[in-house]
Amino acid sequence: MTRARLSLRATVALWMVPTILFSFGSSWWLTQVNVRELANSAYDRTLDGALRAIEDNISTKSGGLGVELPYALFASLQATSAGTVYFRVSSQDGLVQIGDVALPPAPKLATGVPLFYNAEYLDQNVRIGALRTTLAAPLYGAAQAQDVVIEVAETAASRQAFLDRIGDAAFWRDVVTTFLGLALMMLGIGFALRPLERLRQRFDSRGAEDLSPLDESQLPAEVRPLVQSFNALLLRHAALAGAQRRFLDDASHQLRTPISVLRMQLDYALQTDDPTERRATLEAMRPVIERSTRTTSQMLALARADATTTGQGDPVDPARILSEVARLHLQSARRKGLLMDLDLPELSPTLIGHETLIYEALSNLLDNAIRHSPKGGTIRLALSLDPDGLAIDISDDGPGMSREGLARLGERFRTEGGNGLGLALVQSVAKAHGGRLSARNRDDGGLQVTLKLPQAN
Secondary structure, X not given: OOOOOOOHHHHHHHHHHHHHHHHHHHHHHHHHHHHHHHHHHHXXXXXXXXXXXXXXXXXXXXXXXXXXXXXXXHHHHHHHHOOOEEEEEEEOOOOOEEEOOOOOOOOOOOEOOOEEEEEEEOOEEEEEEEEEEEOOOOOOOOOOOOEEEEEEEEEOHHHHHHHHHHHHHXXXXXXXXXXXXXXXXXXXXXXXXXXXXXXXXXXXHOOOOOOOOOOOOOOOOOOHHHHHHHHHHHHHHHHHHHHHHHHHHHHHHHHHHHHHHHHHHHHHHHHOOOHHHHHHHHHHHHHHHHHHHHHHHHHHHHHHHHOOOOOOOEEEOHHHHHHHHHHHOHHHHHHOOOEEEEEOOOOOOOEEEOHHHXXXXXXXXXXXXXXXXXXXXXXXXXXXXXXXXXXXEEEOOOOOOOHHHHHOOOOOOOOOOOOOOHHHHHHHHHHHOOOEEEEEEOOOOOEEEEEEEOOOO
């Protein structure tokens, strides 16, 4: 069972929707990361200000560690964060601690460089800023000044609420943008497919006999190669249809008269009571039937030649075909006392073509030569090679052709003693094989007809 193919619109959607959803997810995630970094940078700047203010208010005048808190700054920080603010100042060895001593211990710090990090304190998420600084004077009579760690923490509820608001806004922005993008994409696909719909309508409105090429100028560039190939197919069918019409015209033209003659002769034979007259009438019908049979054979071969495409076929040995044609017509030549001279090269060339058509063409040429040669004459058949391919020459000692006949060589129904189809057939076979037919009157009398065909590589 053949599986139904998806429409072009559905195929594009199947490829584009995952891409758009991936872009949506990536955009939302990057927005979250960037907003969090920006929010932390803004909020951490406030924490950094608190750390620097506490650092400026540390005192060692009493020999111990003292801190005068910047309550105004803390109040502002607490109002901004809409939560609780904690602090701790501790000596490096942890023996002296001022403030919220239960704050999580700070990680390893570099002197003078603030560090900001997230932690948990009293079952709340907090953001902590820590700063390591060296005291102005040593504590408790120590030999050198010690380092202290300043920590300021604020609850992260306000910060998280801000991030959630930004995240929700970014999410719904991306949702709306994504759906708008999908809608525009489907609308664009619909507009892009309109030329194909118009093309279908043009096909539906065409008549059965209309094989003219389609206009491709208004079609998208991606569709033009398809239409060009289809136009080439239409041209081939038009050529075939033309060949069929010509065959019917040829058949009607050539067989109408012989059939009428045969009908009259048959009626006379049926009406007469004289056996001798009846036999004579029947004998007179024989050449008419033979000529009609030959004409029909030529028309069929002509139709096949018209429908043949140049460059197609199989390897053919023209020397063998010319020998077989000479043997076929040897009896006819002997009845007229004709001498047949066959000249073939030692190495036989090869051409690509249709053996039956080439056989018919050479047979017609030799038959014409025999019919137009006087008794006791000579017919020469020669196969030779030249730069353009191979040449088959058939010459006789007959009367030759008129100037008009040579100018209109191969024209259908243009005759000088025949039915006008023989040379037309040869001309069509030559064109079908990429060759040509020519003829000339010989200086010493007679006609030489040359069939040139391209040699196979």
